[in-house]
Amino acid sequence: MKQKITKGKVIQNCLKVTAAIVVAGGVGFQFHEIQGLEKDLNTLKDNHANTVQELTQTTNYAKGLESELATITTENEKLSNKVEKLKEDNESLKKENSSLSDKNNKLKETEKELNKKLIEARERPRPVSTGNQSSSGNKVVNGVATAYTANCVGCTGTTASGKKVSDGMVAMASWVPLGTKVRITIPGYGTRVYTVEDRGGAIKGNKVDVFVESHSEAVNFGVREVKIEILD
Template sequence: MKQKITKGKVIRNCLQLSAAIVVAGGVGFQFHENHQLNSDLTTLKNNHKETVQKLEEANKSNKQLEKNNKEMKETTDKLNNDIKGFKEKEKSLKDETKFLKKQTKSLKEVNKKLEQSKKELQGKLQEEREYPSRLKTNTPTKNSSKTKTRSTTAVSSNTSNKVVQGVGTAYTSNCAGCTGTTASGKSVSPGMVAMDQWVPLGTKVKITCPEYPQINGVYNVEDRGGAIHGNRVDIYMTSHSEAVKFGKRDIKIEILN
């Protein structure tokens, strides 16, 4: 028996076929979408892994940088300390140099004084070589005594109360060949001086030395000397060191008689 195909059945079959096609298409689309999602997820995982690696490398670099910065800071601190130490040493050297310059200046002044003292001592030694005979026995004869007495009398009237500026030196009897006897025949003793012929033996003189007041006083002229000329007075002293200390000085001479 043949089945009658109606228009309604045809439409219904067509709709069923269309629905089946739509469902099949939806399933295929869903499968394609899932595949794409899986691919994207795999890509994201790979990217994440690379990102993590890069972050780890960045952390390592940061740690290395921190280590380098710490080392640089330590080096900088050390350099600063060294610079500070160098500045302190420089200051110390400057102070030491200043002190040495001051010491050098002081030593030069001392050396200058020593040179001056040396010259004075050399002069004194030369003078002692020139007139050591005045300390040897020199007893005057009767005639010479009379002559000296007349000379003394003649000059006394001209020299009494005369004040002159002169030079003072000192001597002792502690020398080779010296007997300690003066030109007047007396033994040397404190209070005696040697002067030039213009001042008679036995004359009293007042000597004043502002820069060496220890020798200020009245003395008797009892001696002569080959190097005693003009207004020079050679003062007898018992101590050689005292005579050297006195050296050669400016004095005032007042003839008292």
């Protein structure tokens, strides 16, 4: 038996179909929205993992820098201490150098005074004594002796006789001919035979100038009373 389709039923059925379509569309939209959210969430998780990894690396790098900084700070402190020590040593050396310079200046002044005394002693005139005779008949005179050397400023190494100065030579006044052998007794040096090979502007009278090897020895020799025996 055929049912009669009324206009009202048609409208009702249309409304049902429309509602079903709307519901289906809403469900589809929610499904796509959920998929998009899940994709965004996964992206955020990946980004978060990468951020955590980078943060860990940065933290480790920062710790390494802190360690290097601590080492550099320690080395810097050591260097600072060394610099301070070097400054102290430098000041100490400056004081020591100043002290040595003062001592050197004093030694120079002393040397000048000794040289002056030596020159004065050489230039001091001595009268010629009348002399005596030894048991062998040789002339014996009392005189004064000083010493000279070729190893000093202004000194020469050649004698008045033209010979090179050497041990055993003496300088005497012109009353004793060059080449003459003389026996001289010098307190502290003993008795020895010398050869007269040199002259000197300050060598007068019974003065004799004995050659020695060094300037210091000449200064230490000073002035000594001696006995001179003319041998030939």
